Amino acid sequence: MTGIGVFLIAMVCSFGGSIPPGSINLSVMQLAMQNKKAGALTFAIAAAMVEFxxxxxxVRFQIxxxxxxEVASWFKWxxxxxxxxxxxxxxxxxVKQVERKEIGEKRAGFLKGMLVALANPLAIPFWLAVTAYLQSMNWVRLSADNYLxxxxxxxxxxxxxxVSVIYLGSRFSSIQDNVFVLYRLPGIIFVFMGLWTFIQ
Structure with a gap:
């Protein structure tokens, strides 16, 4: 697979995996709805850097x-x-209603985005599992040359x-209230991916 293909598959998986409401996208949405788009944008940049x-x-562990x-054989399970x-x-x-607290302008930028994203280490096991699935399906083949x-x-x-959250604002808020799209559909997909990993 070409490097562009690897990049695009990772981008699509990340975009979809970031839709369910969490501290990061709810904070960005709050800033956007307060018309603090500059602060929301720097927040998004910081969060993306931590995700990197x-x-x-x-991915290094997956490689x-x-x-x-001998290790990979049991890690598949x-x-x-x-x-x-x-x-x-x-x-x-x-699903519980998430309390959206006011975020001050000075706390709304790069540093807050960095701190909120750092408080989400579950991204590591999530990407371990997703990457293992993508490799088991032969959709990506990661190496030291293309992992970046x-x-x-x-x-x-x-x-x-x-960025989509920032510019969709209140329209994205209505998506966040759709329980099936945010939780049930991803749940079905994850179960299917896990079962397929065992079948392979």
Whole structure:
């Protein structure tokens, strides 16, 4: 697969994986709806940079696994189990109204985006599981030569989703209230991905 293909697949997966509401995109949406688009944009840049680092850690470990078959053989079962667990959690999740706190202008920029994103280390196991699935499907073949393109795609997808949140504003807020789109559909997809990992 070409480097562009690796980049695009990572970008699409990251964009889709960033849609469910969390501290990052809810903070960006809050800033956008307060007409603080400059602060929201710097927040998005910082969050995308942290995602680059977290995804980089996950992908480097994934490359290690592909180079050590004896370890990768059992990790396949772990990654499949993680995907199924993520899916089940999404399917049974009871949705609560998220309290959207006011965010001050001075706290709304780059530093806050960095801190909020750093507080989300679950990105590492998420990208471990997703990357393992993509490789098991032969959609990507990661190596020391192209992993930066993959991680760059992850970071770009996160950034594009957050920019979409900024400019969609209240319209994105209505999407955030759709339980099926945000939780049930991703849950079904994750369960399918996990089961397919076991079948392969």
């Amino acid at each position: 680092v977290y995804a980089g850690v996950a 290690y696994l592909t180079e050590h078959v 772990i990654s499949g189990g993680v995907l199924i667990l993520l899916g089940v959690l999404n399917l049974v999740k009871k 393109l993959y991680v760059g795609g992850v970071s770009t997808g996160t950034f594009l989703l957050l």
